Amino acid sequence: MLKKILHITGWLLVLAYMVVALGFTNKKSEEIKCHNIKVIIKNPDHSFIEKEDISLLFDVHKLQPKGMYLSTINLEKLESLLYTHPAVKKAEVYKSIDGILTVDLCQRNPVMRIMNKKTEGYYIDEDGKIMPLSDKYTAHVLIVNGEINESYNKNKKKNLSIPSNGDMSRNSLLNDLFTLGMYIWKNDFWKAQIEQVYINNHQEIELTPRLGAHTIIFGTAENIEEKFFKLEALYKYGLNNVGWKKYKNINIKFKNQVICTKIE
DSSP states (O other): OHHHHHHHHHHHHHHHHEEEEEEHHHHHHOOOOOEEEEEEEEEETTOSSHHHHHHHHHTTTTTTTTTSGGGOHHHHHHHHHHHTTEEEEEEEEEEESSOOOOOOOOEEEEEEEEEEETTTTEEEEEBEEEEESSOOOOOOOOEEEEEOOHHHHHHHOOOOOOOOOOTTTTHHHHHHHHHHHHHHHHHHHHHHHEEEEEEESSSSEEEEESSSSOEEEESSSHHHHHHHHHHHIIIIIIIIIHHSSSSSEEESTTOOOOOOOOOO
């Protein structure tokens, strides 16, 4: 019985300590001002957002937390503001008792840059989100141009996706390009080899490689894996033997066929 009473007493003391500590923390929070903003930017391979941009964003919208009491800072409002930046994928803001406000950001990761017929450009990121170009930074990603009518404003709210059943027959052009771009982006060899995607007058896909003097006639975005398998086999067992500057076109759009046109 005595052991049980001591056990209960111990828990009551712990609870009392937590209540006092919480009250102390709240009191301290009311007395301490934010004197610094610490910005942590994940995936720093891109520079769409820099640390000074965050403070400027807070200033422009009159939500600068520096100098404010910690207890009066609206973290949810600051996070909502950060999400208005088109390059922000995830944002978290939290404060510490030492007067530091931490902004934890994750940038979007573009996989391709679209340039439409009107020379308007925008990115598509790894999540299928449409991103505007940045005035201060250009991502070195796959370039896509040609007979593309899709504008940024018309598509900026779209969420592109890869068909789970592999059926590309009813997809939009941007969805096809996203599916193709993700396949290239996830494969180290093709990511290094394919430099540009071009949409021709027949709305078919052509690829420009970094190595070689040929154009790859890809056709539609259907059977992507099979087409790249054929192309890889040709590279390994054909061009490595006969040379990389022998053909001007390599057509892989037809099933079970590879048609090569020689340079005259």
